[in-house]
Amino acid sequence: MELLTALYALCFLYFTYYIYNLVLQKRNQCCYMLAYECYKATEDRKLHTELCASIILRNKNLGLEEYRFLLQTIVNSGIGEDTYAPNNVILGKEECPDLIDSLSEMDDIFFDTLDNLFAKSGISPQEIDILVVNVSLLSAVPSLTARVINRYKMRSNIKAFNLSGMGCSASLIAIDLVQHLFKTHNNVFAIVVSTESLGANWYCGKEKSMMLSNCLFRSGGCSMLFTNNKALKQQAILRLKCMVRTHYGSNDEAFECCIQMEDENGYRGFRLTKKLVKSAAQSFIINLRVLGPKMLPLWEIMRYLVVSYRFRKFKSSSSQAAAAVPNLKTGAEHFCIHPGGKAVIDGVGKSLGLTDYDLEPARMTLHRFGNTSAGGLWYVLGYMEAKKRLKKGDRIIMISFGAGFKCNNCVWEVMKDMEDGNVWEDCIDNYPPDSLVNPFMEKYGWINDEHLSFIRMDDYRMFS
Numbered sequence: 001m002e003l004l005t006a007l008y009a010l011c012f013l014y015f016t017y018y019i020y021n022l023v024l025q026k027r028n029q030c031c032y033m034l035a036y037e038c039y040k041a042t043e044d045r046k047l048h049t050e051l052c053a054s055i056i057l058r059n060k061n062l063g064l065e066e067y068r069f070l071l072q073t074i075v076n077s078g079i080g081e082d083t084y085a086p087n088n089v090i091l092g093k094e095e096c097p098d099l100i101d102s103l104s105e106m107d108d109i110f111f112d113t114l115d116n117l118f119a120k121s122g123i124s125p126q127e128i129d130i131l132v133v134n135v136s137l138l139s140a141v142p143s144l145t146a147r148v149i150n151r152y153k154m155r156s157n158i159k160a161f162n163l164s165g166m167g168c169s170a171s172l173i174a175i176d177l178v179q180h181l182f183k184t185h186n187n188v189f190a191i192v193v194s195t196e197s198l199g200a201n202w203y204c205g206k207e208k209s210m211m212l213s214n215c216l217f218r219s220g221g222c223s224m225l226f227t228n229n230k231a232l233k234q235q236a237i238l239r240l241k242c243m244v245r246t247h248y249g250s251n252d253e254a255f256e257c258c259i260q261m262e263d264e265n266g267y268r269g270f271r272l273t274k275k276l277v278k279s280a281a282q283s284f285i286i287n288l289r290v291l292g293p294k295m296l297p298l299w300e301i302m303r304y305l306v307v308s309y310r311f312r313k314f315k316s317s318s319s320q321a322a323a324a325v326p327n328l329k330t331g332a333e334h335f336c337i338h339p340g341g342k343a344v345i346d347g348v349g350k351s352l353g354l355t356d357y358d359l360e361p362a363r364m365t366l367h368r369f370g371n372t373s374a375g376g377l378w379y380v381l382g383y384m385e386a387k388k389r390l391k392k393g394d395r396i397i398m399i400s401f402g403a404g405f406k407c408n409n410c411v412w413e414v415m416k417d418m419e420d421g422n423v424w425e426d427c428i429d430n431y432p433p434d435s436l437v438n439p440f441m442e443k444y445g446w447i448n449d450e451h452l453s454f455i456r457m458d459d460y461r462m463f464s
Contacts, residue, residue: 029183030230031175031228031239033237034226034227034236036237038422041084045090046081052081055094058092061205066206078436079216080433081439082369083369084220084369086101086198097202099140101199105197105219106195109195109220125154126152126154129190130160130161131190131191132177134162134170134195135196136196137198138197161174163177166404167402167403168340168371168374169408171192171377171400173406175226176245178190182228188229191225191226193222194222194223194378195375196375204267205263207263207264209273210263210271213270216272216340216370216371218371218372219372220370220373221372221375224378233415236415236416239415240411241410241411242410243410244287248279248283251405253275253279255404256273257273257275257405260403276344277347279405281351283405284351284407292328294411295331296327296331300331331411333396334389334396335359335361335362335396336377336384337362337399338376338400339362339366339371340401341366345359345363345366361381361383363432367436379423382422382424383431384418385421385422386420386421390414391418392417393414394414395411397409397411398411
């Protein structure tokens with residue numbers, strides 16, 4: 001009887017929520033994406049095996065043990081040979097970067113993606129009403145938003161916001177900010193620019209937990225154009241349906257699992273601990289408790305509640321897995337997972353019961369572009385589009401994690417068939433490749449030979 005009463009109450013709440021959403025949509029709270037442009041660096045900045053090895057060998061603080069750790073990490077990272085590094089790292093200035101190096105890195109990404117965005121959309125910079133730039137590891141004066149405004153001579157009454165320290169999930173935080181501004185500003189255009197400053201934050205020490213960031217993070221970024229003008233609905237490619245942000249920073253383990261710091265020798269970097277995957281899982285569960293009812297059909301919510309109730313009542317081990325999470329595939333056709341690392345992608349896939357097809361966009365993005373921080377989600381979206389997977393009416397769930405610890409997820413509706421090749425155009429036919437194994441082991445596997453432990457790394461060239 002209690003279960004039946006709960007189901008009736010749930011139906012009533014769901015119907016009330018549905019009517020409430022319809023009212024909100026009529027109050028100009030829609031958020032449409034008109035276009036997006038991802039950044040692709042020049043060919044001379046590609047981190048192929050030999051260049052990557054030469055950069056590693058420049059670090060005189062590393063010994064044989066550290067080299068073996070790096071070899072194992074790179075081989076198992078899921079990252080290929082076509083990712084891009086900051087220019088100052090390519091030029092050997094990673095230990096002593098100048099401010100101009102960081103600003104030049106940002107300018108390249110900002111202006112390349114924005115130039116293409118304005119050209120594709122036909123919207124001029126002077127029409128932009130809201131500008132949000134998110135770069136976690138660089139706070140400049142004047143702000144990075146000011147650099148964009150100055151370059152494009154934008155209007156003096158533009159609403160500009162500069163976000164820093166928000167981590168890999170900053171892109172969705174910026175979009176959430178835009179969505180809230182849309183509630184009080186009618187028929188406006190907004191731009192979000194998401195990237196990361198890597199050149200000045202390349203770690204030059206030997207702490208293993210801090211060396212991981214050099215193996216995972218790569219140059220990249222994205223600029224996006226949004227509007228709440230319903231007259232432009234037919235031009236939109238995506239419509240934001242719902243967004244849920246979860247901050248798990250009150251948990252000490254989660255707060256410290258990915259953090260910028262200095263090691264004992266004063267080298268600054270980004271530490272990634274083994275607690276990251278656990279923190280991501282816990283914050284994800286909290287997020288789904290709120291996101292699930294917003295995106296899932298009523299029958300799936302009812303099914304999940306019944307299964308959960310039976311599990312709690314009978315403590316059935318067979319239904320424990322089913323009670324863990326609802327079936328998100330009933331609320332979304334596509335899964336756009338932040339390509340933060342192989343462990344995170346596989347962990348999300350396992351917890352949600354996703355197939356290799358579902359995880360393919362995130363895995364291929366990690367392989368081709370690496371972890372591009374806040375811009376990574378849009379390379380995953382670009383892969384789906386280049387593969388012609390996105391059809392009108394499809395729903396996409398975006399799943400992102402970031403330092404703090406944060407889990408920010410949202411659901412988009414595809415407004416038209418999407419078939420642009422974007423940054424994947426010249427290589428999409430080669431994906432997925434036959435193997436994702438990095439060729440480092442083939443060339444540098446001799447480092448693991450215990451009989452060669454007496455060799456100094458200065459003698460490396462005799463083996464290359």
